[in-house]
Amino acid sequence: MFWGSAALFVLVGALYALAWFRPAALARVSVGQWLVGGGLVMPSIVLVGLVGAAFVLGERLIPRPLEDPPLRVYAQAYQWDWRFGYDDDEATTSELHIPVGQPVDVVVTTEDVIHSFWVPRLAGKIDAIPGHENVLRIEADRPGAYRGVCAEFCGNGHTTMRFTLIAHAPEDYAAALAEARAEASR
Amino acid sequence: MSERHETNAIRLHRELDAIWHTPPGLQRLAAVNHTILGRRFIIAAFVFFSIGGILSMLIRAQLATPNTAFVGPEVYNQIFTMHGTVMMFLFAIPMFEGFAIYLLPKLLGARDLAFPRLTALGFYCYIFGGSILIVAMLFGVAPDSGWFMYTPLSSSTYTPGINADVWLLGITFVEISAIAAAVEITVTILKLRAPGMSLDRMPIFAWYLLVTAGMMLIGFPPLILGSILLELERAFDLPFFDPTRGGDSLLWQHLFWLFGHPEVYIIFLPAAGAVSTIIPVFARRELMGYRAIIVAIIAVAFLSFGLWVHHMFTVGIPHLALAFFSAASALVAIPTAVQIFAWLATLAHGKPRFDVPMLYIFGFLFVFVLGGLTGVMLAMVPFNWQVHDSYFVVAHLHYVLVGGFVFPMLAAAYYWLPHVTGRLTMHKISVPAFWLIFIGFNMTFFMMHLTGLRGMPRRVHTYPSGVGWDWLNLLSSIGGFILTMGFALILVDIILQFRFGKPYRRNPWSARTLEWAQPNPPPSYNFAALPLVDRRADTLDPHAIGNELAAGKGYLGFSRNGWQETLGVDMTTGRPDQTIILPNRTFLPLWTAIAIGLFVLCLLFKFYWLSLVPLGLTLVLCLAWTNVTGLKHDHGELDVGGDLSVPPHYEADGPPSWWGMVLLLACNGTLYASLIFAVFFLWLVAPGWPPAELLETGLVLPLLTAIALVGAALLSRMAVSANAEGGGALPLLLASAGAHVVSVGLLLYLINTALPEPTGHAYAATAFVTLAYTAIHSALGVVFALYGVWRIMNGFVSARRSLDLRIGRLWHDYTALTGLTGIALVLIMPLIVAIQGGGQ
Numbered sequence A: 001m002f003w004g005s006a007a008l009f010v011l012v013g014a015l016y017a018l019a020w021f022r023p024a025a026l027a028r029v030s031v032g033q034w035l036v037g038g039g040l041v042m043p044s045i046v047l048v049g050l051v052g053a054a055f056v057l058g059e060r061l062i063p064r065p066l067e068d069p070p071l072r073v074y075a076q077a078y079q080w081d082w083r084f085g086y087d088d089d090e091a092t093t094s095e096l097h098i099p100v101g102q103p104v105d106v107v108v109t110t111e112d113v114i115h116s117f118w119v120p121r122l123a124g125k126i127d128a129i130p131g132h133e134n135v136l137r138i139e140a141d142r143p144g145a146y147r148g149v150c151a152e153f154c155g156n157g158h159t160t161m162r163f164t165l166i167a168h169a170p171e172d173y174a175a176a177l178a179e180a181r182a183e184a185s186r
Numbered sequence B: 001m002s003e004r005h006e007t008n009a010i011r012l013h014r015e016l017d018a019i020w021h022t023p024p025g026l027q028r029l030a031a032v033n034h035t036i037l038g039r040r041f042i043i044a045a046f047v048f049f050s051i052g053g054i055l056s057m058l059i060r061a062q063l064a065t066p067n068t069a070f071v072g073p074e075v076y077n078q079i080f081t082m083h084g085t086v087m088m089f090l091f092a093i094p095m096f097e098g099f100a101i102y103l104l105p106k107l108l109g110a111r112d113l114a115f116p117r118l119t120a121l122g123f124y125c126y127i128f129g130g131s132i133l134i135v136a137m138l139f140g141v142a143p144d145s146g147w148f149m150y151t152p153l154s155s156s157t158y159t160p161g162i163n164a165d166v167w168l169l170g171i172t173f174v175e176i177s178a179i180a181a182a183v184e185i186t187v188t189i190l191k192l193r194a195p196g197m198s199l200d201r202m203p204i205f206a207w208y209l210l211v212t213a214g215m216m217l218i219g220f221p222p223l224i225l226g227s228i229l230l231e232l233e234r235a236f237d238l239p240f241f242d243p244t245r246g247g248d249s250l251l252w253q254h255l256f257w258l259f260g261h262p263e264v265y266i267i268f269l270p271a272a273g274a275v276s277t278i279i280p281v282f283a284r285r286e287l288m289g290y291r292a293i294i295v296a297i298i299a300v301a302f303l304s305f306g307l308w309v310h311h312m313f314t315v316g317i318p319h320l321a322l323a324f325f326s327a328a329s330a331l332v333a334i335p336t337a338v339q340i341f342a343w344l345a346t347l348a349h350g351k352p353r354f355d356v357p358m359l360y361i362f363g364f365l366f367v368f369v370l371g372g373l374t375g376v377m378l379a380m381v382p383f384n385w386q387v388h389d390s391y392f393v394v395a396h397l398h399y400v401l402v403g404g405f406v407f408p409m410l411a412a413a414y415y416w417l418p419h420v421t422g423r424l425t426m427h428k429i430s431v432p433a434f435w436l437i438f439i440g441f442n443m444t445f446f447m448m449h450l451t452g453l454r455g456m457p458r459r460v461h462t463y464p465s466g467v468g469w470d471w472l473n474l475l476s477s478i479g480g481f482i483l484t485m486g487f488a489l490i491l492v493d494i495i496l497q498f499r500f501g502k503p504y505r506r507n508p509w510s511a512r513t514l515e516w517a518q519p520n521p522p523p524s525y526n527f528a529a530l531p532l533v534d535r536r537a538d539t540l541d542p543h544a545i546g547n548e549l550a551a552g553k554g555y556l557g558f559s560r561n562g563w564q565e566t567l568g569v570d571m572t573t574g575r576p577d578q579t580i581i582l583p584n585r586t587f588l589p590l591w592t593a594i595a596i597g598l599f600v601l602c603l604l605f606k607f608y609w610l611s612l613v614p615l616g617l618t619l620v621l622c623l624a625w626t627n628v629t630g631l632k633h634d635h636g637e638l639d640v641g642g643d644l645s646v647p648p649h650y651e652a653d654g655p656p657s658w659w660g661m662v663l664l665l666a667c668n669g670t671l672y673a674s675l676i677f678a679v680f681f682l683w684l685v686a687p688g689w690p691p692a693e694l695l696e697t698g699l700v701l702p703l704l705t706a707i708a709l710v711g712a713a714l715l716s717r718m719a720v721s722a723n724a725e726g727g728g729a730l731p732l733l734l735a736s737a738g739a740h741v742v743s744v745g746l747l748l749y750l751i752n753t754a755l756p757e758p759t760g761h762a763y764a765a766t767a768f769v770t771l772a773y774t775a776i777h778s779a780l781g782v783v784f785a786l787y788g789v790w791r792i793m794n795g796f797v798s799a800r801r802s803l804d805l806r807i808g809r810l811w812h813d814y815t816a817l818t819g820l821t822g823i824a825l826v827l828i829m830p831l832i833v834a835i836q837g838g839g840q
Helices: A002-021 A031-061 A170-185 B003-020 B025-030 B034-063 B073-108 B116-138 B163-191 B204-236 B249-283 B290-304 B319-331 B333-348 B356-379 B381-387 B391-421 B427-453 B470-500 B542-550 B588-604 B612-628 B656-685 B700-724 B729-753 B762-793 B803-839
Strands: A071-078 A081-086 A096-099 A104-110 A115-118 A126-128 A134-138 A144-150 A162-168 B564-569 B576-582
Touching: A002 A031, A002 B333, A002 B356, A031 B290, A031 B319, A031 B333, A031 B356, A031 B381, A071 A096, A071 A115, A071 A126, A081 A096, A096 A104, A096 A170, A104 A115, A104 A126, A126 A134, A162 A170, B003 B542, B034 B073, B034 B116, B034 B470, B073 B116, B073 B163, B073 B204, B073 B249, B073 B391, B116 B163, B116 B588, B163 B204, B163 B588, B163 B656, B204 B249, B204 B290, B204 B656, B204 B762, B249 B290, B249 B333, B249 B356, B249 B391, B249 B656, B290 B333, B319 B333, B319 B356, B319 B381, B333 B356, B356 B381, B356 B391, B356 B427, B391 B427, B391 B470, B427 B470, B588 B612, B612 B762, B656 B762, B656 B803, B700 B729, B700 B762, B700 B803, B729 B762, B729 B803, B762 B803
Parallel strands: A071 A104, A096 A162
Antiparallel strands: A071 A081, A104 A134, A115 A126, A115 A144, A144 A162, B564 B576
């Protein structure tokens, strides 16, 4: 996408430069040819390809049902922090723990105003809207800590509404989660 | 020019100027002249631009380094909210309105706009509304929930102070001026042109403005409705956006972006119109692909209303729906590409020459093409998910808005400033000023693409060090200050031109449009006579035309009865069909704007009962506007020169005020359609439905209301027919007023007895607003009917002069139509809600 854009930019720039400095070189092309070629045909080809590719990619990213239902975790936003919950009980943690190497569905909700869940290195963002539940599918390839932010302006504490997501190797996940919960309940 | 010509020209100038000119002193406040008001709009917009610019400097100062303690989040949130709000609502829109108000009659060959007093009212509303926002900021209570005002952050729970009310009321006040300008521009372009200027001979700029004004009439009402609903929620606790009571914050986002996306094109199109006007002049070749461009801008207008969801890709809408909006967003690149290649073809087929305006056109192309390309990227859903609400978007929007509006407007400023001053530009400062702006702009905003891709979210008042954002932000800040220096230099340049620029005689750029056929600075009456346009109006010879017109050769080249006359033409062919008598200067617009301002202030400080006083005063003042309009006896066909006789507009079929009413109702209808959209949206999407309590009206009362509304409309139609046959309209109008009184009574009764408590659930709240809407319109129906009676009694109405009655008829028809829809909706809603409840 970047190189395509750069090429188009250079093309348009070059044509304008030519029209300015050497109009005679371009005068043979008629108005109709300019409009149809540059205005209709070129963008149509580029856009059809781009929209198609984006749709296919988007289809792969959305949380559609899998044969093997993915792990569900719950991210609840409030002014101005996050609370993370897991499938089976009430206990929550202040950092989000997931296992690596498998898709995880994050169910994003809010207690008050609109927030947005975003871990830039793992996936795009999804808004937390009052009264609605949104699901974002993420997958971490490598264990480690990932930074997350609130990406929708939510008031005075918006800037500092950051969180950390920690990905664990599958075999360590259960133990790490238990420890985090124990710490949270203390 | 012969000597006799010269003396004739001077005599005619004296006569016309005596009628049209605005005297100095306090009388300047009564000015309704478009040249004066256009200048005022532009100056005011520039002042607001400076305020917005200072705010952006504060932002860049704050973000120049990590962990700055310059301002805290409370202040920072007000700063960025006000920066966006000021730039969008108080700079961009009014700036283009100013250009349109100043230029349109001159481009079209008319003596003023269609509704000069409305121009003045719009100006005062803009100034007063804008001042409310700025004063609030100085007191530290400026809006702080972002220029997009998302609920529930902006609702009373999370923003309990006055801040959000300032935005909602102030901006709605300013929007009165936007709607006024839209009506004015549309009617002027459609009706007030030089004879012979058919639609396909109009200068291309007029086409751009026509499409833009049409978009404003449809684009602004959703936001006005949203603001009204949100203010009702904040003031009276009606839960339109509260998810715990059947409301939904997403409704606000839909209403906001239904306005917000077309708004971007409303800002871009006039600027593109300036580009399409300026390029041919400097290419020394008329615009290539004139018709293709017209088709392209109409296509942009249609597409722009189908894109709003691309601001909402991350709110959790199904992917297939997103794909539709993504494709529509990408599609908008095509008509834009058509324009870019039409300009290219014009240059390629011409003999380009250089001057300062062309420098800014180059800046526009460079910046705007880049912004367009990132726009296509953002239209791609997966990419959008990643960079949405990051600095990448900040970069993109500044590339399209500054590239697509500020650069072309600076080109336009350098191009038309000699028209205002009568003096030429001095290159010495203009060129370095451009380079400062161009380099400063790119340095500031190109970096933001990268900061955004590195994950920096928008609207944060500070950021931690060491995550790769430090030097990019510092460069942006330095660029921002270079940009500001550029603007300061431009200000100096403009002042110098006023003081020291070299005067010229006529048409310094060898342009071929009508506004250059005037002497500059332009006289109060624009043209001493109106020209006959017999070819495309961007291929004229202003020198020859200018001399002829000054000598009074053309239409209306005389003064009569002290009237301010200009010609009205058939919309498509440009054949004259009426002579329009424009109103003279008056203080009424100022008083009316003050009354509206007092009303707004009452609401702002929550004096709801007291607010009825200025509201009543506004109504009385509006009626007073009609005191000087109208004729007391029939004039028949009047000579307008060129062997042509046409009736005065009061005796014509489609005078400007009739069309103005049609457009105002179309705009109002869009507001109403948005309301119906809101009702269905909440029912289908909002949580907390179905409501516990439903409306129980029975059928009798709603049916009686419907009959009263239709009866009022029919009676007013009969009154118009009776008047055409020679009289007897008076009792029919009184009966129409009576029918409206009945319907208002019935509606109030329904609201008070049959409706569940409106604060309980969004269902009851929307039903309340729907019924109240009809009640208000019906109450105004009483006013319109009695106004007809008053005009008949004062002798302003005859079989030929039926305008007052026909305008009333439009109102009664509209009220009946929307009233019937509303009543049907209120009756049907309980049924469909019950079905939905049964299904769950």
